[in-house]
Amino acid sequence: MTQHQLVLHTPDGRPMPAVWAYRxxxxxxxxxxxxxxxxxxxxxxxPISQFLFYDKDTQQMVWTVNLLCTELETRLSPxxxxxxxxxxxxxxxxxxxxxxxxxxxxxxxxxQGREQCRKRVEIRFxxxxxxxxAGRYAIFPQxxxxxxxxxxxxxxxxxxxxxxxxxxxxxxxxxxxIVDYALRTTRYRMKDTAIPGFCGKIQVEAKLPLPLLxxxxxxxxxxxxxGIGIKTTLGMGGTQISFQRENPASL
Amino acid sequence: MTQHQLVLHTPDGRPMPAVWAYRxxxxxxxxxxxxxxxxxxxxxxxPISQFLFYDKDTQQMVWTVNLLCTELETRLSPxxxxxxxxxxxxxxxxxxxxxxxxxxxxxxxxxQGREQCRKRVEIRFxxxxxxxxAGRYAIFPQxxxxxxxxxxxxxxxxxxxxxxxxxxxxxxxxxxxIVDYALRTTRYRMKDTAIPGFCGKIQVEAKLPLPLLxxxxxxxxxxxxxGIGIKTTLGMGGTQISFQRENPASL
Numbered sequence: 406m407t408q409h410q411l412v413l414h415t416p417d418g419r420p421m422p423a424v425w426a427y428r429x430x431x432x433x434x435x436x437x438x439x440x441x442x443x444x445x446x447x448x449x450x451x452p453i454s455q456f457l458f459y460d461k462d463t464q465q466m467v468w469t470v471n472l473l474c475t476e477l478e479t480r481l482s483p484x485x486x487x488x489x490x491x492x493x494x495x496x497x498x499x500x501x502x503x504x505x506x507x508x509x510x511x512x513x514x515x516x517q518g519r520e521q522c523r524k525r526v527e528i529r530f531x532x533x534x535x536x537x538x539a540g541r542y543a544i545f546p547q548x549x550x551x552x553x554x555x556x557x558x559x560x561x562x563x564x565x566x567x568x569x570x571x572x573x574x575x576x577x578x579x580x581x582x583i584v585d586y587a588l589r590t591t592r593y594r595m596k597d598t599a600i601p602g603f604c605g606k607i608q609v610e611a612k613l614p615l616p617l618l619x620x621x622x623x624x625x626x627x628x629x630x631x632g633i634g635i636k637t638t639l640g641m642g643g644t645q646i647s648f649q650r651e652n653p654a655s656l
Numbered sequence: 657m658t659q660h661q662l663v664l665h666t667p668d669g670r671p672m673p674a675v676w677a678y679r680x681x682x683x684x685x686x687x688x689x690x691x692x693x694x695x696x697x698x699x700x701x702x703p704i705s706q707f708l709f710y711d712k713d714t715q716q717m718v719w720t721v722n723l724l725c726t727e728l729e730t731r732l733s734p735x736x737x738x739x740x741x742x743x744x745x746x747x748x749x750x751x752x753x754x755x756x757x758x759x760x761x762x763x764x765x766x767x768q769g770r771e772q773c774r775k776r777v778e779i780r781f782x783x784x785x786x787x788x789x790a791g792r793y794a795i796f797p798q799x800x801x802x803x804x805x806x807x808x809x810x811x812x813x814x815x816x817x818x819x820x821x822x823x824x825x826x827x828x829x830x831x832x833x834i835v836d837y838a839l840r841t842t843r844y845r846m847k848d849t850a851i852p853g854f855c856g857k858i859q860v861e862a863k864l865p866l867p868l869l870x871x872x873x874x875x876x877x878x879x880x881x882x883g884i885g886i887k888t889t890l891g892m893g894g895t896q897i898s899f900q901r902e903n904p905a906s907l
Contacts, residue, residue, distance in 0.1 A: 544835075547796075583795070584852070585841045586839070586840065587840035588838075588840070590836045590838070601835070
């Protein structure tokens with residue numbers, strides 16, 4: 406499983422809107438045989454997450470593509486690596502630079518989680534993020550929705566280490582709290598629909614017994630690869646994490 | 657019942673932190689006999705709400721004081737109107753200008769609500785705002801908490817028009833939705849405590865049968881006078897409202 410990050414440039418140097426991730430995804434699907442693209446559409450969960458983010462600090466437009474199963478990696482890594490220009494509806498997007506890293510497997514994530522777990526974590530929602538709850542879009546990131554999303558992604562991507570123990574999940578939910586945030590609503594417009602979501606950042610504090618704290622850390626470490634919330638294949642839910650100073654409670 | 661708005665100036669022209677509202681409140685209490693100040697402290701609900709807000713657009717520091725019962729109005733309106741300088745711990749704050757308006761009574765609020773009720777409303781939380789829920793501070797403005805706060809304030813300030821019909825309250829809650837927001841957490845620091853809360857704005861859409869829509873409008877119109885959430889006497893929960901374009905659904 407592989408993460409590609411491509412620094413992209415438009416002909417006029419202007420940033421692309423985040424929603425062009427959808428066009429980039431369509432272009433990516435043309436890099437493999439049609440029947441395989443169809444198979445991808447038919448599965449409920451998607452072994453690919455991708456998003457487009459303009460980093461104001463570096464003034465760079467970065468397209469992140471996470472290929473989350475071996476088949477997709479085999480099919481799409483080579484064409485991605487060979488690409489110098491992406492033709493998007495007649496607009497030639499040049500690939501300035503490309504980095505590639507291995508998506509950590511479950512053991513590595515658990516190790517990372519163990520290293521980091523004593524700290525407060527900041528989760529940045531770089532592209533519009535939303536959850537579905539009782540048939541509606543949820544536009545605030547409640548702890549329950551966040552945890553459900555991370556668990557769902559973990560169980561899909563790490564099927565050999567399933568996290569399904571209801572007691573442990575309840576205890577996790579009891580122990581995590583969003584303690585700070587700066588968020589605003591936004592819309593992700595695709596074709597004729599505008600999906601309501603939010604962008605911004607939250608800080609989550611965990612007060613948990615050690616084994617669960619490590620588990621929480623591992624789940625969070627998966628987020629930059631799997632994304633958070635709905636439609637991460639189409640460009641929503643692009644996520645960065647950073648572990649912060651020690652929790653005050655643990656000092 | 658009266659709303660005073662005082663434009664204040666510090667000696668060095670710099671804005672005061674919002675939390676100085678607490679000092680201003682203490683100063684205000686010295687304008688009336690001690691035993692009356694004590695009475696104010698002992699009541700659970702407070703017939704006064706006040707907050708300090710620096711308006712970036714006009715570059716003015718405005719202190720809003722809502723005197724929400726006849727007794728307080730009689731006692732405090734005259735000294736407020738006569739004040740040219742407020743001595744805050746040795747710092748002389750000058751009163752540049754003062755406006756005074758009548759707080760609308762229940763009939764006027766119901767009339768205002770009727771005029772405005774078809775529209776989406778934007779609620780701006782100008783000073784740190786928080787709710788209490790199950791013994792914790794709630795740092796997201798859920799619809800239920802918002803409605804409970806508005807209803808509590810209404811029933812306290814308009815006791816002749818009590819809103820206690822559980823079915824109506826349930827229907828109101830069903831019909832109102834926060835559809836947009838831009839919010840961030842903050843702390844309101846008083847003495848040795850730091851109360852977590854949020855600032856920013858939300859947009860609320862109401863899909864309700866007409867009588868309830870009018871009621872919702874009236875409740876919202878009370879918010880700039882009564883404040884929203886906890887500790888509105890001490891400077892938290894200072895609120896502005898503005899009714900927006902027609903709801904898309906009602907076009």
